[in-house]
Structures are given as structure tokens and as C-alpha cells.
Ligand SMILES: *[C@@H]1O[C@H](CO)[C@@H](O)[C@H](O)[C@H]1NC(C)=O
């Protein structure tokens with residue numbers, strides 16, 4: 001007996017229990033790992049079965065044996081034709097394209113020779129296999145072919161599907177070890193309320209760590225209105241007060257950035273809404289007040305609504321009178337302008353660059369050109385050619401810097417792979433390519449510099465000092481206006 005055999009037998013038993021047949025009890029599958037080529041590949045097979053009709057993939061929590069893992073549930077349907085009698089097995093391979101490439105295959109033997117093109121219940125033959133532990137937010141390529149395989153020069157009968165696994169807040173995925181390390185099970189239970197000059201935030205801390213930063217951000221997620229330092233909190237429920245006036249904080253959200261040792265600064269960030277502290281005070285006051293006072297509280301809003309409606313009506317009447325003299329002015333619909341976005345490699349791609357690009361598209365009538373959104377073309381043309389072409393096409397070039405509060409290290413976006421080095425290349429290249437333009441008045445107008453938060457330009461980037469510079473979101477209005485005024 002081979003020394004490796006006991007382990008193989010062990011896994012056969014395990015996989016047998018997870019591979020269930022459908023249809024007649026006599027026909028079933030036995031699956032086992034087979035990473036090399038099947039024996040049938042090496043010989044010429046006189047008669048071969050047709051391919052599969054469909055291949056479907058889904059993710060499921062693994063059985064109790066391994067509560068950590070999420071598995072693929074791969075199901076397939078056989079084609080209904082005479083060649084089914086030749087079918088001995090189906091081989092399935094899964095190729096993962098995350099940070100590390102993974103590749104593995106199983107072979108599922110059919111226990112019986114197929115006697116009929118249909119299953120005993122009269123339907124199609126369908127089987128499924130549960131296996132291949134998967135990672136969150138990763139692309140998988142799954143392929144399957146029947147054995148014996150088609151001979152050389154015959155039609156290959158391989159069928160394949162792409163599948164992207166869900167992210168860490170998915171109800172199944174959040175229980176995996178990796179997601180737990182990223183803080184998926186932490187329930188911060190945030191409550192926050194706005195006082196006259198500050199926002200009070202309460203939240204439950206996690207057992208994963210003591211360090212948190214609390215931000216008050218504008219409703220478009222881009223502007224930091226106020227933030228705490230990184231706090232070290234030992235208690236289970238924490239209270240933080242952040243100076244943000246009621247006027248500034250209209251529509252704002254609270255964001256908590258945890259810094260657990262398991263995920264450093266790429267842990268899952270949480271958001272919560274901010275209510276008015278006054279509301280709850282008024283409600284408490286109401287319960288204790290006299291009935292006539294309660295009536296007054298109910299009537300006052302109604303009264304003010306009526307007065308407001310009256311005022312609005314009068315105003316509209318007055319405007320209508322004016323409008324009859326002058327034709328109404330309708331601004332023409334202008335096409336969007338093309339904006340090439342060049343970002344400092346310190347900027348966090350997912351949290352800052354993407355959010356800013358979306359802001360430009362949503363609020364500043366822009367079509368944003370971003371290297372990470374055109375990876376294919378960048379790879380095809382090379383970075384220098386791509387940048388030169390985009391520079392020609394773009395109406396505007398925006399250099400984006402972000403404040404140290406939002407800066408983060410290479411672990412920022414693991415799914416983007418080696419994005420940080422490419423961001424470094426992009427930034428340095430763009431700076432050098434466009435620098436000559438910065439010396440002539442005429443072409444200078446194309447460039448703008450945006451800093452989010454308190455970002456400062458380092459000395460070696462001094463050449464950018466001649467470009468108009470905007471601090472966002474404080475100067476969002478002027479920035480948008482200047483960006484669009486060509
Ligand atoms: C796997 O997929 C098959 C076919 O769609 C289904 O019948 C089976 O219940 C699924 N298994 C699990 C554990 O979800």
C-alpha cells in the first residue's frame with residue numbers, strides 16, 4: 001500500500017458525504033482530488049460523451065466540521081443524448097484570482113453506467129458538489145469537462161463560469177476567519193446626536209482592539225467635518241464628543257475607523273446616522289408637560305406650516321407676475337467635461353480616490369478618466385502612451401492629494417493587488433510628463449490641484465504650486481465652477 005493512501009481514503013470519505021446525488025439512489029458520484037491530467041487524456045478514446053448542458057456556482061456555509069470556511073456549491077446538468085452511455089466522470093477545476101493564484105481540481109466518478117438519458121423522475125440528470133473553500137471578494141474561474149474527454153481536433157466540451165465571492169458583510173461570509181479578522185462580527189451599535197456646537201457619539205468597542213478614530217463626514221462621504229484623535233478605549237461602551245456645529249453637521253454621518261491588530265488600517269469601517277439631541281429632549285419634556293402644553297406643541301408646527309405655505313403662495317404669485325415680463329431662463333444641457341484624475345500614491349484608493357471620482361461624476365458634470373478603471377488599456381498601451389493619450393483627450397487634469405488622516409499604507413486595498421506601485425509610477429510619470437506644461441501660461445489652465453483635508457504639497461512637487469489649488473470640501477463650490485469654466 002502506498003504511504004499516502006490513508007490520507008486519500010480519509011478525504012474520499014469526507015467528500016463523499018458532501019456530494020449528494022439527485023434522482024435514483026443507484027446513480028451517484030464519488031469525488032476526489034485529481035490535480036494532474038486524467039488518465040483518459042493520455043489515450044485515444046474511441047467513443048466520448050457530449051459536454052455538460054449547464055454549470056452553476058453558488059457559495060454556501062460549510063457543514064459544521066469547518067465553521068470557518070465558505071464553500072462553492074457547484075451544480076451541473078448533463079446533456080440529454082445517446083453519448084451519455086460513455087460518460088464515466090466529470091472533472092471540475094477552480095482557478096482563484098485573488099492576491100495569490102490558486103488552482104485545484106476534483107474528479108467526480110459516476111458510480112453506475114448511465115442506462116437512460118433522463119433521471120428516474122423523468123427530468124434531466126443533475127448533480128452537485130460541495131467543496132473548494134473560498135475567500136471574500138475574489139474572482140473565481142470554474143470549468144468542467146466530461147471524461148473520457150474529446151480527442152484532439154474534436155470539439156472540446158469544456159464549460160466554464162466566472163464567479164465573484166461576496167464581501168465580508170455578507171451574512172454567510174462574515175463568519176469566515178478572514179472576515180472576522182477584519183472586524184465583520186463587531187456590532188458597534190452606534191448612536192450619535194447633534195448638540196448646538198458638537199456631536200456626541202456612543203458606540204460599543206470590539207474585543208479585537210482598543211484603537212478607534214471617529215469622524216464626522218458630510219453626507220457625500222468626502223468631507224471630514226470633524227474627527228477625534230486615534231483613541232485608546234478600554235471600556236465596552238465609549239462616548240466621544242466632536243466639535244461640529246449644528247449648521248455644519250446638517251445631513252452628516254458618523255464614521256468609525258477601527259485599527260485592530262488583525263487588519264491595521266484596512267479594517268471594515270462602520271457608519272451611523274446622527275440625530276438631533278434636542279429632539280429627544282423635547283420628547284422627554286412632552287411626556288411631563290401639561291395637556292394644554294402638549295396641544296400647543298402639536299399645534300405650533302401645524303401653524304408654522306400654514307404660515308409658510310401662505311408666504312410661499314404670495315411669493316409665487318409675485319414671481320409669476322415678474323415672469324410674465326421676462327421669458328424663463330432655462331440653462332442649456334451641456335456635455336460633461338473629461339477629467340483625468342492623477343492621485344498621490346499616499347491616497348487611499350477605495351476610500352478616497354474612488355469616492356472623489358464619484359463626486360466629480362455626480363456633482364461636477366465630469367467624465368472621470370482613472371487608470372484603475374482602464375487597467376486593460378493601460379496594460380495594452382503601456383503607462384506612458386496611455387497617459388500621453390489621456391492628456392490629449394482630457395479637458396482637465398486634476399492632481400489629488402489627501403490629508404495624512406486619510407493616508408494609509410499598502411494594506412489599504414488588498415483586492416487591488418499591486419495597485420500601490422502602479423499608483424507611484426502613475427503619479428511620478430504624470431508629474432514629469434505634464435511639468436513642461438506648467439511653465440506656459442496657456443496650457444497651465446488645464447491643471448488643478450485638489451487637497452482633501454489638511455494635505456500639504458511636499459517640496460519636490462513645488463512645480464504644482466503655480467496651479468490653482470482647492471481645499472475640499474471647503475471650496476467645493478469654487479472648485480466645481482472653475483473646473484467647468486473652460
Ligand atoms: C447546492 O446546489 C444544489 C443544486 O442547485 C441544491 O440542490 C443543494 O441544496 C445545494 N446545497 C446547499 C448546501 O446549498
Ligand SMILES: *[C@@H]1O[C@H](CO)[C@@H](O)[C@H](O)[C@H]1NC(C)=O
Pocket residue numbers: 012030032088089109
Ligand atoms: C474513478 O474512475 C477511475 C477510472 O474509471 C478509476 O481509476 C478510479 O479508481 C475511480 N476512483 C474512485 C474513487 O472510484
Ligand SMILES: *[C@@H]1O[C@H](CO)[C@@H](O)[C@H](O)[C@H]1NC(C)=O
Pocket residue numbers: 141160161162
Ligand atoms: C470569465 O472572465 C474572463 C476574464 O477574467 C473572460 O475572459 C472570460 O470570457 C469569462 N468567462 C465567462 C464564461 O464569462
Ligand SMILES: *[C@@H]1O[C@H](CO)[C@@H](O)[C@H](O)[C@H]1NC(C)=O
Pocket residue numbers: 189191
Ligand atoms: C444598542 O445601544 C442601545 C443604547 O445604548 C441599547 O438600548 C440597545 O439595546 C443596544 N443594542 C444592541 C443590539 O446592543
Ligand SMILES: *[C@@H]1O[C@H](CO)[C@@H](O)[C@H](O)[C@H]1NC(C)=O
Pocket residue numbers: 191192193200201202239
Ligand atoms: C451616550 O451615553 C451617555 C452615557 O451613557 C448618555 O448619557 C448619552 O445620552 C448617550 N448619547 C447618545 C447620543 O446616545
